[in-house]
Amino acid sequence: MINLKAKWAAGPYIVWMILFTIIPMLMILYYAFTDNNGAFTFENMVSAWDYVPTLIRSIWLALIATVICLIMAFPFAYSISRKPMSKQKMFVMLVMLPMWMNFLLRTHALAQLFEDNGIINTVLQSIGIGRIQMMGTEFAVVVGMVYNFLPFMILPLYSIMTKIDQSLVESAHDLGANNIQVLFKILIPLSVPGIVSGITMVFVPAVSTFVISKFLGGTDFYLIGDAIEAQILGNSYNLHTGSATSLILMVIVIITMLIFSRIDTEEVEETLA
Amino acid sequence: MDTNNTIIELKGISKSYNGMKVLDKLNLTIHDKEFVTLLGPSGCGKTTILRIIGGFVEQDEGDVFFMGKNINDLPPHKRQLNTVFQKYALFTHLDVYENVAFGLRLKKTPEKEIAKKVKEMLELVNLKGYESRRVDVLSGGQQQRVAIARALANNPKVLLLDEPLGALDLKLRKGMQVELKKIQQSLGITFIYVTHDQEEALTMSDTIVVMENGKIHQMGTPTDIYNEPIDAFTADFIGESNIVPGIMHKDYLVEFSGKCYECLDKGFEQDEEVDVVIRPEDIKLVEPNEKMITGIVETVVFKGMHYEMRIRCGEKLWKAQDTIFEPVGKEVGIHLTPNDIHVMKKSDFVPNNSKEVVTPNPENEGSNEN
Ligand SMILES: Nc1ncnc2c1ncn2[C@@H]1O[C@H](COP(=O)(O)OP(=O)(O)OP(=O)(O)O)[C@@H](O)[C@H]1O
Ligand SMILES: [Mg+2]
Secondary structure (H helix, E strand, O other): OOOHHHHHHHHHHHHHHHHHHHHHHHHHHHHEOOOOOEOOOHHHHHHHHHHHHHHHHHHHHHHHHHHHHHHHHOOOOOOHHOHHHHHHHHHHHHHHHHHHHHHHHHHHHHHHHHOOOHHHHHHHHHOOOOOOOOOOOHHHHHHHHHHHHHHHHHHHHHHOOOOHHHHHHHHHHHHOHHHHHHHHHHHHHHHHHHHHHHHHHHHHHHHHHHHHHHHHHHHHHOOOOHHHHHHHHOOOOOOHHHHHHHHHHHHHHHHHHHHHHHHHHHHHHHHHH | HHHHHHEEEEEEEEEEEOOOEEEEEEEEEEEEOEEEEEEOEEEEEOOHHHHHOOOOOOOOEEEEOOOOOOOOOOOOOHHOEEEEEEOOOOOOOOOHHHHHHHHHOOOOOOOHHHHHHHHHHHHHHHOOOOOOOOHHHOOOHHHHHHHHHHHHHOOOOOEEEEEEOOOOOHHHHHHHHHHHHHHHHHHOOOOEEEEHHHHHHHHOOOEEEEEEEEEEEEEEEEEEHHOOOOOOOHHHOOOOOOEEEEEEEEEEEEEEEEEEEEOOOOOOOOEEEEEEOHHHOOOOEEEEOOOOOOOOEHHHHHHHHEEOOOOOOOOOOEEEOOOOOOOOOOOEEOOHHHOOOEEEOOOOOOOOOOOHHHOHHHHOOOOOOO
16 A cells, blocks of 8 residues: 555656656657648558568567577576675676766777777788678677677676575485576576566667667668667658657567566476476 | 494594684494484584585595495485475475475476375475465474475485574474474484584484584483583583582592582592583582582572572582572572582583683672682
């Protein structure tokens, strides 16, 4: 039960949410379903349909990046969660360190590495391997996503794993589980909330990014985020199809998240068993 | 006990942490179907021994034998023993049934057999009908029972228990002590039990291993250990006792607190300094005379079965127990028969309640009768 005081305490945020979440969403809805004269139309949705291949590509790359993040973050988060507290703090700092630098700068710096005349290619050439085209490839974009969003996978995993007492791992071993069985029967099921929030925090920004593809994808590497940006701010200015495209992306993300938030530990346990 | 039924043997086990010796060349033989208790003050290495037997800690030196086979290199999941952890360590993502079934599932036991075994185990620990409960909503006592059932479901030859009742309140503890003992007897398996509660050790064990600083101090049946502690350390640790310095004038004659008493001990050097241990319940309070230690009754506390009294004799405060009490302020004599006096080799052990015994009030702090 919410008492009056608690209600008032939430006030500032509610105002904020109305101004910057609800109203913009309503505006997107409005633009998505009206034409230039403000009349109701499905026209925008139809034109947004052209972006479906781009959308699929975005989802695909975001998915790859998310999986890579998960695979890298899980063992790392687990191993820091087993370390003494002082070391844990140090590692968490190291994980967060890149986040203190501006996102644009970070991505830009990565682009410098990947450029045809960038550091990596210079090194490759000097050791006789030769230059590799990296800018504008899916590889560069996925690396960019992993680079930028990995901390968002590590931190929720780490914070849930610190709650897994070592004695649980030991008692599983004690009852006859080998390392792999401990992983699938204890560690993964108990980390599900962290996995879910990590995936959400990586996948959502990755699927809608336009900065990463712009900096690392070269000129003709187009993701859904770029499409939306171009329509709302850029050269193919059309607020109405832009809104419609956003809406489609948003619906897809929401559906994904809904499916995701329904996953509970038991189901994971069942599928793993 | 004959030596053929040895189930676990530790030989020359040493373990150090950061250069600090925690276990020092320890030898221990445990027999099949025995209830063995490791008893000792905090930090003496009880948990470390248990974890070495369980395979969670590797000893620096020495060997662990299980039914005659060296198991030094056997990982925990391949050892035929199970552990009940102090913090229960239940799997919160599984219900009671699945917790108990955990070990059986790993062994790919047929579903039917699992169901039968889980039922049997839950009956054993009095948790029938709790199968589908979540473990994190159970009470501490119930969680402990699940942990016991889960460990026993694997049919271990040996069950290791590290202060399993430590987190329970006194009444629950007493009940569980009886139940655990019953379970151990009905299953006929070996229990290695860690506690620092001497009363628990006395009531449950077949054998008590008294430990101090990573070494075994004394080992024997509860009766042996209680009645014949080898020195002041064991005497103080097992049950309450009065420990006073004394001088052994000759065989069967000891002097302490300025009086000479006849005793049953012999074999000391002439006028050797010794520790004299006297159990509070052996003291009889009588009309004082000049041949005995005398003092003034300082406090009387009713303990249900008996009265516990403190008798002040100068700086020394004697603990005495009796079913009748003497009023506070009365002068009494401490009557001792030779049977009540236990003379022990002098050890550098200082009883942990020596403060209370020697300097009961702050003004006397620092003074010491030795
Ligand atoms: N992992 C470890 N790292 C460093 N020191 C340790 C470690 N485990 C135990 N010790 C030290 O070893 C000594 C013995 O510890 P142990 O846990 O065996 O004692 P215990 O007899 O079980 O004590 P308690 O009754 O308090 O549980 C202690 O001094 C402890 O600080
Ligand atoms: Mg311990």
